[in-house]
Amino acid sequence: MQNLPTYSKLLVIGCSLLSWPLVAEVITDIQPLPALVKQIQQGGHVLYFRHAPTEPKTTDQNRQVVEGGFSVNYNDCSTQRNLSASGREVAADIKKQLQRLRIPIGSVASSPYCRAFDTAKIMFQQVIIDYDLAYSLSKDSAESKRLGDYLAAAIHSAEPLSSNSVFVGHSTNLREGLGVWPKPEGVLVVFKKQGSDIIYKGMIVPDDWQTIADNP
Amino acid sequence: MSFLNTLSIRERFLISPLIGIVLTLVLYFAANATIQSKVDLLTELNQSNLPLISEFSKSSIAMLKIHSELTYLLLVSLQDPDEETLYLGGRKIIDQLYEVEKNLYLHLGKSEQVMINQLDVNLQIKEAFSHYKKVVISSIELVSVDPREARAELIRANALLIQSYELLIVISNYYIDSVSKRTLMIEESLAGGSIVGVLTIMLMLVMIITSLYFARRMSSSIEIINNVMVRLANGEIAIDLPANSDKYLANSYAAVAIFKDTLQKNQRQQYELRNAVAELSNSKQKYFDLLDISASAIIVIDENMSITLFNKAAQNIFGYQFYEVVNISLFKVLDSSNTSQYLAFKKFVDDDSQKLMAFDTEAVTGIRKGGEEFFLHAFIAKQQSSGKMLITISITDITEHLLAKEKLLRNQDQLEELVKERTSELQQSLDELRRTQRRLIESEKMAALGGLVAGVAHEINTPVGIAITSSSQLQDLTEVIEQKYHNGSLSKKDLQKFILQIQSSNNINMLNLTRAAELINSFKEISVDQCTAEVREFDIKNYTEDILTSLRTKFQNTQHTISLECPDALVIYNIPGVYSQIMTNFIMNSLVHGFEHIEQGIIQINIQQCDGHICLNYTDNGCGMSQQQLDQIYDPFFTSKRSSGSTGLGMHIVYNLVSQKLRGSIKCDSEVDGGVEFNIEFPINVEEPPL
Incomplete structure (x- = not known):
């Protein structure tokens, strides 16, 4: 029974570690756009891109029943809602702006969905597919939550120093994981880890890149 | 029947309850089985059909709810196409969709395979719902992007919803039919429940019949005994006892037999007792008669020493008539002045342990009517009669006896004197006789001695005689030889002949004298010893x-x-x-x-x-x-x-x-x-x- 305090401590610590994504607080600290650009130019941030705009009037087709809901066939982009032509342009433009602004880019992880992966490929040179960044909408509540939590944990565990860690994914996952709805397609959401908390610093919508370019 | 007779009474009484228990158990199991079959039916009904129907209904309602929410969401998207709002509404719908799907699949899994028109209805429902779900999700995905397209999806979803409903109605109908059938079965089986009732009545009848039978069977022997006992008790002793075939009632039968014997004995004893009483009355009268004719005087007194009986002999001895002494104290006729006798008598009367007493060694003094005293012996017996003590005194007049005894004593003294004289005379005769005997013995001795001497003389006479003859012959021969010698005519031959004659004669002498000497020796020894x-x-x-x-x-x-x-x-x-x-x-x-x-x-x-x-x-x-x-x-x-x-x-x-x-x-x-x-x-x- 003398061990009880020890066990209790271990239990508390263990629970804290395991449940940190649930307790981790997202502190909103919206930065003005120029300041935000400056901050991401210095690295040390997590940049979450929602995939670029997609073809209207289309949805994912031929959904397969998987554990926790439906999934698309990742290898067959024809059955998915894909980037529209303008969406590809948006992505290419963002790539230019990123390069122009010398925003340092570290690791890039992308959803396996074609529209996300295509966006990432347009923007960045090296992309890793992370299947847990898949679109959570068609999943059941448990799986949807799990994917959200995973994204939150992944953002929290990224340790960018001089560069920024990049995730390319979908709107619903971010909303599930960090309570932030990225809008519209192609938007960049900026986070900064601070201790156990994540600071939400603001979004840069595709149109903002033109503004930034216009006001250097 | 023989098996029953081997059982003990207790075991027989247990038969009916045992049969009752067995039949009750049969009834219990029969009823239980019937109830269980109904319970099974109800359970089956409860576990499958009705809940399934309600679950399917629930699923239908949930689907309807989802669909209405989706419709609402679409309407909202037309007015306020905010992606996040639409997502949150959509997310809720999707979650509900998955929930409905889970429940539906769960209950379809529980359901049996329902085939209608060679199609698996369960599978069709699953496919229809899955399809519906896909379309709903697509619709939600589109709603934030393109509400118009989303509306088109909604219309598709509508069609799929209807399809799902139709299928659910099919399966619900199927189960409703099934429930109806089972309800019918339960109703039918409830009718079958009357079998338990019939069985109960039958078993009860069997129990009653067996109970009656065993009660009658067991009580029959006891009733026989009972009847016999009642008849015996009523005095019908002459009845024959029934034969017993019942091992465990053998003792009872034996007891009845003993009872009968006892009654018969009692009857005999009563008869004997009556006889005895009659005899006793007789003998009582005889006793009183006897008392009167008895030679002994008998007086009976009560506890107060008052005379209650005074027989003829007593009247003769004492000179009183009975009426003169009845209820008069005993000591009117007996002298009470001898203290030791009086005390002994009183002690005897008071001591319950003493039954008999005698004054026969010491004379008691009696008083005749005229006052004359006389001596008597008294035997006193004490007895309890009807709670009263009676003392019987048997009296013998010993006055004459005492007088005779006195005379005898005087005679005895004289006799002793006479005996002394006679004894003295006899002693003298005896002494004389002994002297004579001694003399005779002596004379016998002398006679024997005389015989002996004669014998001895005769014995010795022979050898001595022979020796004398021989010696005298030798003397003659010697004279002849002496003459021849003096004559000178003695020849050698004569001398030789003479020597031979001397030797022969000497031998004879020696022999006979030795014999004589021997004889004398032996006689001497005897004669000496005889003396x-x-x-x-x-x-x-x-x-x-x-x-x-x-x-x-x-x-x-x-x-x-x-x-x-x-x-x-x-x-x-x-x-x-x-x-x-x-x-x-x-x-x-x-x-x-x-x-x-x-x-x-x-x-x-x-x-x-x-x-x-x-x-x-x-x-x-x-x-x-x-x-x-x-x-x-x-x-x-x-x-x-x-x-x-x-x-x-x-x-x-x-x-x-x-x-x-x-x-x-x-x-x-x-x-x-x-x-x-x-x-x-x-x-x-x-x-x-x-x-």
Whole structure:
């Protein structure tokens, strides 16, 4: 029974570690756009891109029943809602702006969905597919939550120093994981880890890149 | 039936309850099985069909709800196409969709496979719902992007929803049908429940019948016993007892038999008792009659010493009539002045343990009517009769008896005087007789001695005579030779002849004189012993032979033989003179009396040592004696040869000598013409104390 305090401590610590994504607080600290650009130019941030705009009037087709809901066939982009032509342009433009602004880019992880992966490929040179960044909408509540939590944990565990860690994914996952709805397609959401908390610093919508370019 | 008879009463009484228990168990299981079958039906109904129908209904309602929410979401998207808002609404719908799907699949999994038109309805429902779900999700995905497209999806979803509904209605109908059927079955089986009722009634009937049967069966034997007992108790003793075939009622039957026997005995005893009572009344009357005619005077008194009975004899003795003494104190007729007697009497009356008392050693004084006193003996008996104490006094008048006794005592004194005188006279006669006896013994001794001397003289006479003859012949021859010598005509031949004659004569002399000397020696020994009672050691065999030698002359001209058997060198320490006289008497008796008419008499003497004693057996084959003679043989002066000069003291002396001098015993056996046998036993050492 003398061990009880020890066990209790271990239990508390263990629970804290395991449940940190649930307790981790997202502190909103919206930065003005120029300041935000400056901050991401210095690295040390997590940049979450929602995939670029997609073809209207289309949805994912031929959904397969998987554990926790439906999934698309990742290898067959024809059955998915894909980037529209303008969406590809948006992505290419963002790539230019990123390069122009010398925003340092570290690791890039992308959803396996074609529209996300295509966006990432347009923007960045090296992309890793992370299947847990898949679109959570068609999943059941448990799986949807799990994917959200995973994204939150992944953002929290990224340790960018001089560069920024990049995730390319979908709107619903971010909303599930960090309570932030990225809008519209192609938007960049900026986070900064601070201790156990994540600071939400603001979004840069595709149109903002033109503004930034216009006001250097 | 025989099985029943082997059971004990208790076991028989247990049969009915046991059958009851068994039947109840049968009923229980039957009812249980029936109930269980219904419960199973109900359970089945409850577990599957009805819940499934309701679950399907629930799913339908949930789907309807989802669809209406989706429709609402779409409407909202048309007005406020905010992606996040639409997402949150959509997310909720999707979650509900998955939930509905989960429940639906779960219950479809529970459902049996329902085939309609060779199609699996369950599978069709799953496919339709899955399809519907996809379209709904697509619709939600589109809603934030393109509400118009989303509306188109919604219309598709509508169609799929209807399809799902139709299928659900199909399966629900199927289950409703099934429920109806089962309900019908339950109703039917409820009708079957009446079987339990019938079974119950039947089992109860069986129980009642078996109970009645066993009750009747068990009580029949007891009833028989009961009837017999009642009849016996009512006095019908002559009835026959029923035969028993029941092992465990054997004791009861035996008890009834014993009861009957007891009743019969009682009846006999009652009869005997009545007789006895009658006899008793008789004997009571007889007793009173007897009391009156009894020679003894009998007085009965009560506890207060008052006279209640005074019989005739008592009236005679005391001179009172009964009416004169009835209820008068006893001490009017008995003297109470003797204190010790009075106290003893009072003590007897008060002491319950004493029943009988006698005043027979000491005379009690009675008082006659005239006041005259007399003596009496009284026996007093005490008895309880009907709680009252009665004392019966039996009285004997002993006045005359006492007088007679007194007279007797006086006579007795005179008699004693007379006896003394007679005794004195007798003593004198006895003394005289003894003196005579002694004289006779002496004279017998002298007679024996005389005989002996005559015998001795005769014995010695022969050799001495021969010696004298021989000597006188030699004297004659000597004179002849002397004459021849003086004549000178003595020849050598004459001398030789004379020498031979001398030698022959000398031999004869020597022989006969030696014989004479021997005889004298032996006679001397006997004669000396006869005279003396000297105690000395002697060889009994040699001594007996000497005695026989001394008596040889008596047997000289007869054919009688004497044989002696005796161990050699048996030396005894005793009185030889006495022994010699005993043997002489035996032999002379045999010779004189036993062999009187017998030519070849045989005397056998057997002497043996037995246990420190000498056992001498003397037998002859003479004429023997009659029993009368045998009884008198030791009496003095008894003889059958008085005329021949016998004194009749011989055996008397022998008896005295054996018993007094030798300290031994003598026994004689004889029969007429059967010879005589004497057995003498006397100690080897006469001076040792007798055994």
